[in-house]
Amino acid sequence: MNIDDTETRVDIRIRSKGKVEHICPDCGCSCEGYDKRERTWQHMDFFDMECHLHCAVPRMECPKCGKVMLVDVPWAQENSGFTLLFEAKGVELMKEMPVNATGRYLGVTDKRLWRVLDKHVEERMKHQDLSELDRFYVDETSCRRGHRYVSIFVDEDHNIIFVTNGNDASSVARFREHLEAHEGKASNVKFICCDMGKGFLSGIKNEFPGAVVTYDRYHVIQHMSLAVDRARRHEWNVLREGGRLKDATKLKGQRFVLLRNVENLSPSQKERVDWILESHKEIGIVYGLKESLRDTWDYDSGYGAANHLLDWLITAERTGISALRDIIKVVDNHFSEILNWFRSKMNNGVMEGMNSVIQAVKRRARGYRDWRNLRTMCYLRGSGLC
Incomplete structure (x- = not known):
């Protein structure tokens, strides 16, 4: 073991003892070493000092198939410049930190860490079993x-x-x-x-x-939320162009509360929503249709939900509100796929x-x-x- 003069790095040399034999992975023949190749691996820090392992690794040539190979070492993967412990530490850190931040912490470039991570993930994903996927x-x-x-x-x-x-x-x-x-x-x-x-x-x-x-509830409601926001922005433009700047300013910052589910509103947020719905008729109509559309998935059967969704379509079309055009088209074109939820019951939370x-x-x-x-x-x- 050697510690450099600046006391920031430790170098540890590993030597093999005795005759080294190796089994060829291709043909199973026993091989003997004919020379050695110097290798270096970065290891976990040693008392806050960068640590490197060095070893002259025996090189073999198979007498049967002619394959040339280095002997596997127990502390590192093939062709890696890091020890297994160093790689494991890096992977655990990258689960919680950005790769470039992990690199700064370990003193390694993010390019080298990406190679470690790619190899780790590829190896784990080989064991994926999808035989039960339905x-x-x-x-x-x-x-x-x-x-x-x-x-x-x-x-x-x-x-x-x-x-x-x-x-x-x-x-x-x-x-x-x-x-x-x-x-x-x-x-x-x-x-x-x-x-x-x-x-x-x-x-x-x-x-x-x-x-x-099944077209999932998450994306259907996402389209409906866009309609609510279009109605809000349209009303904001009308107020601004009509010189009602105070009311326009009051409406401008209300996007979040209008898109949030009613049951999740705080008392103060509910007051703001009530004021908007009472003061702006078109927004109130679109907002009511948003809540009604959410009710589709509360029915016990697809039959009841289909009747509700059909009534919703008729009501939405009769309003003539331009902000609803896209969501009306979505529901009309994908009516069956939306209702297929009652067959699959695939959880929107996923x-x-x-x-x-x-x-x-x-x-x-x-x-x-x-x-x-x-x-x-x-x-x-x-x-x-x-």
Whole structure:
């Protein structure tokens, strides 16, 4: 062991004793070393001093198949510049910290840490078993600015099971390949929950023709919330252009309370909502339709929900309010898929939970230059295998 003059680094040399034999991994033949290759690995810090292990590793040549190889060492993976303990520490830190922050803490570049993390995740995901998968959720999320998307597939237990580039039919096709490579069968999938993107639906029809598609409540209400906000912004513009600046200012900052569920409003927030609904008729109508649409999923049967949703459509169309055009089209075009929830009962909380995990990963990274890095972090944080 050697400590440098600045007392900031420790170097430990490891030597092998006696004759070294190795079994060829390709043909099983016994091999003997013919020379040695000097290798160095970064280890866990030793009393706050950077620690490195050094070893002249025997090199073998198989007499039968001619394969040349280095002897495996018990403290590090093949071709790694870190010890197993160092890598394990890095992975645990990266579960809780951004990769670049982990790199600063460990004194290692984030590029090297990404290689460690990719290898760790790839090894763990090899053991994924999808043989029992009979339903899944799929959603898209932006990878970076410029409308670059990835598709994320999730099982009923909230585990991320697959992440792929794009958000179209080919994304679903790649998931089917992944499913079948991990003991799953497309024919076993009975229910699928997704958003209303045409690409997903086309891919599902091609790859999972026997599955019932449910458009989840989360995305339907998301479209309805956009209608409420359009009505609010329209009324704000009318007030501003009419010179009622005080009322316009009062309405401007109320987006959050109007989009929040009624049961989650504080007393003061409820007072503000009541004032808006009483003072602005159009917003009141759209807001009432939002709450009525939420009631669709409270029915005991699909029959009752279908009648309610049909009445909702008729009422919304009769208002003639422009802010409702898009949500009316969504409900009308996807009427059956919305009501399929009463067959699948696929839990909306899975989609919401998945999105919270993904958003946390994205906030921590502040954008990924490569979608594969986002995929790696999703598996690390959300697969349940890493």
